[in-house]
Amino acid sequence: MLSKRIIACLDVRDGKLAKSVRFVDTKDIGDPVSKAKEYYDDGLDELVFYDITASSEERNIMLDVVSRVAEKVFIPLSVGGGIRTVDDANRLLWAGAEKINVNSAAVKRPELIAECAHSIGTQNTVLSMDILKVEMSPEFPSGYEIVINGGRTPMGIDALEWALKGEDLGAGELVVNSIDADGTREGYEIKLTRMIAEAVSIPVIASGGAGKPEHLYEVLTEGKADAALIASMVHFGEYTVSGLKKWLHDKGLKVRLRY
Amino acid sequence: MVHIVDYDAGNVRSVQRACQHVGIDAQITADPEALLKSDKVIFPGVGSAESAVDTLKTRGLDEALKDFYRSGRPLLGICLGLQIILEYTEEGSRDCLGLMEGACERFDFTDGSIKVPHIGWNEVEMVQSHPLLKDVRSGDEFYFVHSYFANLKESSSIYGVTEYGEKQFASIIASDNLFATQFHLEKSGELGLRLLAEFADWQGGSC
Numbered sequence: 407m408l409s410k411r412i413i414a415c416l417d418v419r420d421g422k423l424a425k426s427v428r429f430v431d432t433k434d435i436g437d438p439v440s441k442a443k444e445y446y447d448d449g450l451d452e453l454v455f456y457d458i459t460a461s462s463e464e465r466n467i468m469l470d471v472v473s474r475v476a477e478k479v480f481i482p483l484s485v486g487g488g489i490r491t492v493d494d495a496n497r498l499l500w501a502g503a504e505k506i507n508v509n510s511a512a513v514k515r516p517e518l519i520a521e522c523a524h525s526i527g528t529q530n531t532v533l534s535m536d537i538l539k540v541e542m543s544p545e546f547p548s549g550y551e552i553v554i555n556g557g558r559t560p561m562g563i564d565a566l567e568w569a570l571k572g573e574d575l576g577a578g579e580l581v582v583n584s585i586d587a588d589g590t591r592e593g594y595e596i597k598l599t600r601m602i603a604e605a606v607s608i609p610v611i612a613s614g615g616a617g618k619p620e621h622l623y624e625v626l627t628e629g630k631a632d633a634a635l636i637a638s639m640v641h642f643g644e645y646t647v648s649g650l651k652k653w654l655h656d657k658g659l660k661v662r663l664r665y
Numbered sequence: 666m667v668h669i670v671d672y673d674a675g676n677v678r679s680v681q682r683a684c685q686h687v688g689i690d691a692q693i694t695a696d697p698e699a700l701l702k703s704d705k706v707i708f709p710g711v712g713s714a715e716s717a718v719d720t721l722k723t724r725g726l727d728e729a730l731k732d733f734y735r736s737g738r739p740l741l742g743i744c745l746g747l748q749i750i751l752e753y754t755e756e757g758s759r760d761c762l763g764l765m766e767g768a769c770e771r772f773d774f775t776d777g778s779i780k781v782p783h784i785g786w787n788e789v790e791m792v793q794s795h796p797l798l799k800d801v802r803s804g805d806e807f808y809f810v811h812s813y814f815a816n817l818k819e820s821s822s823i824y825g826v827t828e829y830g831e832k833q834f835a836s837i838i839a840s841d842n843l844f845a846t847q848f849h850l851e852k853s854g855e856l857g858l859r860l861l862a863e864f865a866d867w868q869g870g871s872c
Contacts, residue, residue, distance in 0.1 A: 409786045476682055482852050527712035529782050529810045609780050662786045662806045665854045
């Protein structure tokens with residue numbers, strides 16, 4: 407039986423972990439490679455790096471980070487942030503990434519999804535969606551809208567419609583990131599996650615709002631997600647990957663425990 | 666020399682890195698001559714079998730792989746590498762290498778809630794013992810990414826099976842000098858690496 411996946415997300419700026427990520431063990435501050443290795447050793451199922459580097463000139467630093475992580479961490483490695491072309495995707499893959507997350511650039515130019523799927527494979531093409539709750543209307547029948555720029559720019563696209571279009575264009579997985587829930591630590595957007603997970607036939611990764619183990623359980627059962635993305639829960643040392651997995655296992659969820 | 670077959674099917678570098686990590690000095694090659702001179706060959710792959718099979722043929726790697734296999738030297742297939750060693754794949758209706766009798770079929774579930782591709786960590790039940798599997802226990806989990814699965818003619822070649830939805834499929838197959846996994850052992854953590862390390866010492870044979 408397939409296990410539910412626990413995926414940790416690390417935000418990287420100029421090759422260092424972003425300030426939002428703080429650590430208990432001070433010697434680890436700023437180094438994404440040692441943090442990735444630590445989670446890997448603790449039984450993480452998959453890793454996502456989100457490059458939040460502001461200028462495109464600095465993006466080569468990310469390639470170096472990815473390649474150093476790939477030498478030590480032997481689980482799927484996904485990279486997102488600033489990917490605009492198939493060339494960007496291929497460079498990251500060659501550096502050692504397994505999957506590529508496209509987001510804003512795909513909203514502006516949906517063909518990017520098809521181009522990536524064709525070049526690097528559907529299973530390596532992940533569509534990451536930032537979603538905001540809106541009034542249900544003929545324009546937004548699902549009651550959710552696609553936004554970009556970290557939630558600041560509404561795009562006038564219905565979230566469910568976009569998810570289905572992304573699948574159609576060749577995305578192999580979807581990340582459903584709720585901007586409303588993000589950073590609240592009050593739980594994932596269950597209704598949104600479930601709506602999309604039931605509508606598409608590709609795996610859905612829930613993102614935004616994780617604060618307690620119960621939240622993971624909720625989104626992986628009621629929310630019908632195939633995987634749960636976590637960040638601050640483990641970055642701040644409050645929980646560990648292995649502790650969370652043990653907790654989920656004890657609640658009867660199928661997770662990978664032996665590694 | 667260990668060679669990793671490069672036929673534009675994705676993850677050769679990931680496989681090479683995993684090899685490096687367990688002390689295997691493996692070179693990536695797209696040259697049929699180099700392949701034939703190898704002591705061992707790793708045949709990895711992700712993505713579409715259709716374009717993969719076409720690229721193998723264009724580069725003359727299909728015949729080289731068949732000759733290499735017939736020479737009795739150890740061959741390791743990973744994911745697409747497991748699928749292409751069979752006779753045929755439904756994906757793009759392509760004839761494959763035919764090193765083993767069987768064909769690849771697409772997952773087709775009556776229950777629409779079961780996602781395809783099959784992505785994630787899943788259990789492997791061991792059905793026969795094998796020298797490469799001495800550290801692997803039934804129920805150990807490995808990382809899978811695929812939409813097609815191997816349907817073998819002879820169940821005697823099946824060493825591990827995995828369940829997905831209502832389907833049970835062969836996730837590890839082997840013959841005398843061939844060992845192949847549907848899962849990505851290069852992305853399956855320490856358990857996958859251990860399997861790869863065993864391949865370094867393997868000279869063929871299933872006991």
